[in-house]
Amino acid sequence: MSKPDPVAALEIGTSRTVLAIGEPLAPGRVKVLAVEEIPSRGVRKSQIVDIAQAGLSIASVLQRAEDKTRYTIHQTNLAATGPHVRSKLYTTQWQLNGPEVTDEDIAGVYNLSIDAGVDSAERAILDASEMGYGLDDLDGIPQPKGMTGRILRLNTLFVHGSAQRMEDARKAAQYKAKLEIADVFFSSSRAAAAVLTPEARRDGALVIDLGGGTTGYTVWADGHLVHADVLGVGGDHVTNDVSLAFGITRSQAEQAKKEAQAVVGDNGGTPRIELPSTTPGFGPVSISRRALDTVVNARLHETFAIIRTELDRADLLHRIHSGVVLVGGGSAQPGIARLAGNVFGLAARIGELVPGVEGLEDVENPAAYAAAAGVLLASQPDPESDSLVKRFFGGFFGK
Amino acid sequence: MNKNLLLLGVGGAGTTMVRGVTRAFSSPMHAHAVDTDAASGSEGGIPFTLLGGNRLAGRGSGGQPAEARAAFEDDPGVLDPVFDGLRTCVVLAALGGGTGGGATGGILKRLHSKGVSTLLFATLPFSFEGADRERAAKSEAATLAREADVSVFLPLDDLVAGVDNMTEALRQAHDMVSSGVTLLWRLLEKPGYIRMDPERLHAAIAGAGRARFAAAAAAGENRVGDVLAALAANPLLSRSNGAAPVRTIVAGVLAGDDLRLSEVAAVASGLSAAFGPDAKLEIGTVNDEQTFSGRLAVSVLLFEESPAAASKPAALAAARNPLAAHDRFGKTDKTIWEGEDLDIPTYLRRNLTLEK
Numbered sequence: 001m002s003k004p005d006p007v008a009a010l011e012i013g014t015s016r017t018v019l020a021i022g023e024p025l026a027p028g029r030v031k032v033l034a035v036e037e038i039p040s041r042g043v044r045k046s047q048i049v050d051i052a053q054a055g056l057s058i059a060s061v062l063q064r065a066e067d068k069t070r071y072t073i074h075q076t077n078l079a080a081t082g083p084h085v086r087s088k089l090y091t092t093q094w095q096l097n098g099p100e101v102t103d104e105d106i107a108g109v110y111n112l113s114i115d116a117g118v119d120s121a122e123r124a125i126l127d128a129s130e131m132g133y134g135l136d137d138l139d140g141i142p143q144p145k146g147m148t149g150r151i152l153r154l155n156t157l158f159v160h161g162s163a164q165r166m167e168d169a170r171k172a173a174q175y176k177a178k179l180e181i182a183d184v185f186f187s188s189s190r191a192a193a194a195v196l197t198p199e200a201r202r203d204g205a206l207v208i209d210l211g212g213g214t215t216g217y218t219v220w221a222d223g224h225l226v227h228a229d230v231l232g233v234g235g236d237h238v239t240n241d242v243s244l245a246f247g248i249t250r251s252q253a254e255q256a257k258k259e260a261q262a263v264v265g266d267n268g269g270t271p272r273i274e275l276p277s278t279t280p281g282f283g284p285v286s287i288s289r290r291a292l293d294t295v296v297n298a299r300l301h302e303t304f305a306i307i308r309t310e311l312d313r314a315d316l317l318h319r320i321h322s323g324v325v326l327v328g329g330g331s332a333q334p335g336i337a338r339l340a341g342n343v344f345g346l347a348a349r350i351g352e353l354v355p356g357v358e359g360l361e362d363v364e365n366p367a368a369y370a371a372a373a374g375v376l377l378a379s380q381p382d383p384e385s386d387s388l389v390k391r392f393f394g395g396f397f398g399k
Numbered sequence: 400m401n402k403n404l405l406l407l408g409v410g411g412a413g414t415t416m417v418r419g420v421t422r423a424f425s426s427p428m429h430a431h432a433v434d435t436d437a438a439s440g441s442e443g444g445i446p447f448t449l450l451g452g453n454r455l456a457g458r459g460s461g462g463q464p465a466e467a468r469a470a471f472e473d474d475p476g477v478l479d480p481v482f483d484g485l486r487t488c489v490v491l492a493a494l495g496g497g498t499g500g501g502a503t504g505g506i507l508k509r510l511h512s513k514g515v516s517t518l519l520f521a522t523l524p525f526s527f528e529g530a531d532r533e534r535a536a537k538s539e540a541a542t543l544a545r546e547a548d549v550s551v552f553l554p555l556d557d558l559v560a561g562v563d564n565m566t567e568a569l570r571q572a573h574d575m576v577s578s579g580v581t582l583l584w585r586l587l588e589k590p591g592y593i594r595m596d597p598e599r600l601h602a603a604i605a606g607a608g609r610a611r612f613a614a615a616a617a618a619g620e621n622r623v624g625d626v627l628a629a630l631a632a633n634p635l636l637s638r639s640n641g642a643a644p645v646r647t648i649v650a651g652v653l654a655g656d657d658l659r660l661s662e663v664a665a666v667a668s669g670l671s672a673a674f675g676p677d678a679k680l681e682i683g684t685v686n687d688e689q690t691f692s693g694r695l696a697v698s699v700l701l702f703e704e705s706p707a708a709a710s711k712p713a714a715l716a717a718a719r720n721p722l723a724a725h726d727r728f729g730k731t732d733k734t735i736w737e738g739e740d741l742d743i744p745t746y747l748r749r750n751l752t753l754e755k
Contacts, residue, residue, distance in 0.1 A: 045731045083734065232734035233741050240728075241744035245753060271486070272514030286512055291753040298745040306736055 006033065006069065008076035009375035010058065010179070011187060012169055014043045014213025014236050015329060017057040019065045020372035021073060024380040025358070032359035032376060034068040035369050036061050045213035045232050046082040048168040055175025062177045075180045077379060078169055079187035079371040080126060081209070081216050083232035084162040089131070090116045094152045101135065101144040101152055109133075109154045116156075124166050126186035127159040129225035159186045159228045188216030189225055190374030191327045195351030195367065196220060203322040207351070208307065208340065209371065210330025212236050217307050221319040231306060235330045238299050245295045246287045251278040256287065260296040262335035263342070300336065304343035323347035327370040403486040404587060406580070408432040409506060410467070410499030411459075412522065412573060413492040414439040414447070419577030420491075421445055424584055425690070431481050433506070435460045435470050435498045448478060450502055460497050464539065467501025475509055485515045487600060490547070491580065495524035495536035504539075507546035518600070519547035520576060520612065523554045525568065544609065549702065551612045557634040579614040582698035585685045586651030600649065609643070609703045611636050616696035623662050626697045627669040636674065636701060643703040645675035648682075653696040655688040666697055674701055 004024050011018040020035040038061045042053025066072055094109035096102075114128075133141040134153035144152060166184050173179040192207035201220040209216040213234045219227040235257075242260075243253035252275045259273050269289055276284045311317050323346045326337060331350050340348035351367040353360055356377060360366045366373075406428065408417030414432035421430050421444060432439065433448045437457030440447030449457055451470020460466040471477075482488070488510050492499035499521070510517050521543060524532045544550045558572040587600060613635040617625035630636060652658070652666050667682050678701075685691075728734075734741040739748065746753065 044728060045734070047731060049731065083732065231736070231741075232732070237742070237744075241746060244744055245746060270514075286514055288514070288754040294751055294753055295744070295746045298749055298751055302741075302745045 006071045006073070007376055007379035008065075008073045009079060009372040009379075010076045010173065010181070011079040011372050011375075012043060012046075012048065012054060012058065012172065013040055013211055013329070014046050014234060016040055016212065017043075017054070017061050018369065018372050019058070019061045019073075019076070020369065020376055021065050021069045021071055022359070022373075022376035022379070024376075027380055028377065029356045030358070030373070030376045030380070032357065032369075032373060033071075034065045035360065035363065035372060036064040036068065038064070040212070042172075043213065045234070045236070046211060046230075047084075047165055047213070048172050051168060051172045051175055054172040055177065058173050058179065059176035062179060073179065075182045076173070077375045078166075078173070078181045078184045079190055079375045080161060080166060080169060080184050081187045081211060081214055081230055082161060082165055083214055083230055084165055085126065085159060085186060085216070085228070085230040086161075087157055087159045087228035089155060089157050091134075091153055091155050092116050094154075096150055096152055099148055101147050101149065103145065105152055106145065109152050113154050113156045116158075122163050123160045124163040124184065125158055125160050126184055127189045127225065127228070129157040129159075129189075131155040131157055131224045131226060132222075157225055157228070159189060159225075161186070185375050185378055186216070186228060187211075187371040187375070188230070189218050189228055190378055191216075191351075191370035192218045192220065192225075192325070192374070194353055194357055194370040194374035194377060195325055195327055197354060198223065200322040200325075204319045205322045205325055206307075206311070206320045206344070206346075207325045207327060208304075210235065210326060210328040210333075210336070212329060215303055215307070215330075216328075219311065219316050219320065221316075226319070227311070227314060227316055229310065231303065233299075233303055235333075238296055238330075238333075241295050241299050242292065245291070246285065248275060248285055248287070249279045252276075252285065256292055257296065257333070259289070260292045260334065262293075262297055262300050262333050262339040264290065264293045264297045296333070297339065300333070300339055301343060304340055308344055317344075320344075320346060323349065325349060325351045327351040327367040329368045331367045332365045402429055402484060404429060405481070405485050405488045406430040406584065407481075407488055407490045407506070408445075409490060409492040409503045410434055410497055411436055411439050411493075412569075413490070413499055413503075414445075416491045416520075416573050416577050416580070418442065418444055419574060420581045420584060423577060423581040426588070428584060428588070431478075433478065433498075433502070435467050435502070446481075448481070450474075450477065450498065460501060462496040464496055464501030464535070467498040468505060470498075471502040471505040475505060478506065478509065479513075482510060482513050482515060485510070485513070487516045487518065489580065489583070490517060490519045491521075491576065492519070493522045493524075494539045494543075494552075495528065495532040500535060500539040504542050504546050507543065511546065511548075517547045517549070518610075519543055519550040520580060521550065521552055522558070522572065522576060523552055525555045525559075525565070527565075549610045551610045551700070553612070553635060579612060579698055582614050582651055582653055582696055583700070585653055585687060585690075586683050586698060611701040611703070612699065614696060614698040616694055618694045622695040623665045623669070626695060627666065627673065630670070630697060630699055631673045636699065645678040645701045645703060647679045647702040648674055649700040649702065650680065650682045651685065651696075651698045652682065653685040653687060653691055653698070654694065655690075655692040656686060657693065658684065658686055658695065662695065670697075670699060674699070 006021050009020045016037045017040045018037040022030040022032045042050030048054045092112040096105050133144045135149040170181050188209035191209045202223045204221040207218050211234045213236050214230050216230045239253045243250050272286045274286050324340050324344050337348045353366050357373045408414040417430050430445045432445050435450045435455050436459030492503045494500045523536045555572045558575045559568045613633040615626045615629035728742045
């Protein structure tokens with residue numbers, strides 16, 4: 001029996017470019033053969049500002065992943081995010097062709113839903129979550145086929161982003177790596193899919209994807225994605241804050257960040273941190289550990305507090321029963337789960353990949369690769385998947 | 400003896416004041432002195448380091464701060480063995496010329512580079528010493544205020560009044576500084592009902608800028624009232640010359656075995672009422688029957704809430720370029736949330752105090 005074709009996932013982040021190659025094992029199961037990353041160039045707040053620079057990063061990371069797996073990759077799926085990403089709930093209505101709901105009626109209401117979701121040529125759908133049907137005055141129907149009624153409704157949450165930003169990503173992937181982008185996914189919802197069990201999705205969870213340029217967050221309840229948003233603040237802001245606070249280079253600030261505790265007062269290390277010179281002309285410096293923690297805490301606390309405020313306004317906090325899960329590169333910040341727990345008043349933890357993702361057991365902080373793993377999983381989705389996009393769009397650039 | 404805490408005298412007057420403290424303290428204490436004049440060390444009693452031996456041959460700086468500064472810069476690591484393991488250093492110096500005015504800045508900078516918090520007590524010259532000396536002292540004070548975590552400047556005019564003889568006036572002034580610092584040291588190192596350990600002082604110093612300092616003592620029935628009245632009238636504690644409101648009051652109550660807790664409470668409420676009802680109060684007590692039998696002494700450090708000191712790195716960063724944060728994010732849309740530009744560092748928008 002021949003091996004299945006490999007699948008690839010590309011994440012063009014502000015801090016790092018990640019490329020993962022996996023082997024689909026079964027619906028909802030994938031074996032990750034390689035996950036490679038290099039520092040990104042030409043990207044700010046998760047948006048490409050220099051296609052050539054970003055393209056060179058993609059070519060480098062692709063080369064590494066190919067060398068490791070001995071596969072040649074021509075096509076990949078993209079994990080996309082950025083401050084332009086928004087989610088919106090649409091309710092579409094369909095008049096039944098007969099007294100009972102048929103497959104044609106369900107397809108009809110889906111198609112209407114998709115038309116509603118793509119309400120502008122400038123927007124691209126990155127994810128869609130069917131949140132249940134309604135039939136006349138009855139709501140919360142998981143499967144309406146065969147039921148009697150007149151008007152069928154479908155509630156759908158669409159996550160969409162700027163089509164131009166997706167096009168920039170496509171050009172960057174093409175630039176040197178000659179890599180085709182088959183499909184685009186919202187990285188934060190894919191990251192959540194890689195760390196949430198069906199039980200957690202049902203009980204209600206908030207997944208915060210701490211990226212370099214942005215912080216994406218998704219709320220799951222009753223088994224569905226019910227909210228998604230992106231804040232244009234990420235680890236890059238933390239680095240910038242530290243760099244400005246102490247008058248040190250960005251590479252020194254990156255180094256200092258690793259020593260910082262997200263909760264001020266938790267740090268038991270020496271009172272000063274010595275940072276060696278990393279740039280000619282900039283000497284070694286000594287900074288106060290407590291001051292560093294204060295700067296880092298201020299930014300992260302503010303980020304969580306904004307998310308909390310937004311979720312409170314959307315009346316979603318009370319639906320989160322299984323707690324807060326942190327993923328993305330920023331989840332490696334010492335003390336960050338404790339800080340999140342403090343701000344949200346909920347149990348908080350660093351994400352662990354679901355059993356369906358194999359091959360990353362020995363990777364340090366696998367939560368940093370949750371988005372890539374989630375995109376690999378989506379390449380052969382579970383039939384129970386909440387995503388409409390794969391069933392109806394056949395790929396963002398392919399449609 | 401706490402080896403994390405050092406009393407350091409810089410220059411002839413600084414050395415004299417430190418020697419006064421060690422004599423009055425009457426127990427072993429971690430103290431050191433430095434000067435460009437070898438004669439300062441000849442009296443003994445405290446460890447001494449000569450600065451600029453090759454340059455000045457131990458003859459002193461001749462009142463020239465530049466000579467003293469160069470003497471320290473010749474070998475800036477000369478005091479490193481003394482500074483190793485320190486958390487907090489209290490520095491005593493006299494400004495207006497010479498080694499105190501010239502070498503203290505370099506020493507503070509060196510301490511800072513080693514992560515040591517610094518509390519500087521520096522005297523300012525008598526007005527009769529002349530306008531040049533006064534100008535030099537003011538200029539030195541402005542520089543040192545930037546280098547020290549906390550600086551307390553003590554005008555000699557406010558320390559001593561009605562003494563014609565200059566030598567006597569200086570002696571009395573140095574004695575007063577020594578007495579005040581001795582009280583502070585007793586507070587930090589002697590046991591009492593309420594321990595004021597050096598870490599509490601260290602925490603109060605962190606992020607502070609300027610401070611005011613004075614001490615008073617009294618005996619008799621109304622000793623608490625008398626001490627509070629003396630402190631309230633002390634020009635060193637008065638809020639003048641644009642001094643900022645008080646952020647933290649660090650106070651020490653020193654007495655014999657007859658110290659009553661009601662007296663400590665009365666001192667606490669009296670100090671709060673006089674100097675800062677909203678200020679944080681850190682109070683410690685010392686019971687030392689041998690030294691304070693029948694008497695009650697109170698030493699007070701008032702840490703000012705100075706915007707300039709609110710965050711030295713933050714203020715520096717903001718002063719350098721308040722829009723610097725946008726350089727990094729210049730090619731992208733600003734991240735605005737509820738009217739706030741989130742691309743600007745949070746600690747700047749929140750005006751957070753950062754420990755140096």
